Amino acid sequence: MDEPKGGQGDRAPGARKRPRKVSPRYLENAALHYLKRYAATVSQLKRVLVRKADRSLRVHGGDRAEALGWVDALVEKLLRNGLINxxxxxxxxxxxxxxxxxxxxxxxxxxxxxxxxxxxxxxxxxxxxxxVSEDAAARIWARKKRLGPFRRDAQARQENRQKDLAALARAGFSFSIAKKIIDGAPE
CATH class of the missing domain: 1.10.10 (Arc Repressor Mutant, subunit A)
Structure with missing residues (x-):
């Protein structure tokens, strides 16, 4: 029988891959790979790197304070180079x-x-x-969710008025803005 692809070897399906030993180089490669895929803040990137370091330290052992120092130094380097802003x-x-x-x-x-x-x-x-004003944003949200004047049926508009107001409130808009949008015309 052939060995499964993907380098799983004798790992059980669904089991996580064993992490590499943490090092400054490993952390830098992980950070660059993450930043290629996602826009991130300093805080987000630090959380990702600390999580990787902790996982590696659980398996391989080592000094957490040293690994956190590497993370801080790497983040400072990435800030200086403009890769995170x-x-x-x-x-x-x-x-x-x-x-x-x-x-x-x-x-x-x-x-x-x-x-x-x-x-x-x-x-x-x-x-x-x-x-984009708060009113315009509320109108965009109502159009996307088909609330109030953006409902297809005029009768359904009246029946669902309270639900539509509540939906805009849950989306973070004030009652006055929600009322203006829900009771207004589609234009």
Whole structure:
């Protein structure tokens, strides 16, 4: 019988691959690979690298403080070289979320969860709101979710008014904005 492809060898299906021994080179390669695939903040990248280091240390042993020092040094190097930039990440993310109809509350929350500093969140949110207002974002969200004036049936619009208002509230929009969008015309 042939050995399965993918280098699993005698590993059970679904079992995780044994991690490599942590080293500065290993961490740098892991960081570069991650950054090729995903835009990330400093905080996100640190979490990924610390998780990799911890997993490796559990298997191979070693000094966690030393590994964390390597992570910090690598992050500083990547910052100097411009490969990670919280300002740029927050700007792109805020604009993208706003254009897709997200409220200021949701955008701020998502950026804070990614580890972006509060003053950067505030600045980038103001820039995104200058391009697309809160009313326009609520209208985009209502159109995407077919709420209020964007429902196909006028009778269903009246029957579902409270549900539509609640949906916009859950999306982070104020009651006054939700009421204006739900009770307004589709234009």
């Amino acid at each position: 919280d300002q740029a990440y927050a700007g792109l993310k805020a604009q993208s979320l706003r254009a897709s109809g997200r409220s200021a509350r949701v955008i701020a929350q998502k950026l804070r969860m990614k580890g972006v500093a509060a003053e950067v969140v505030e600045q980038k949110l103001a820039e995104a709101t200058a391009e």
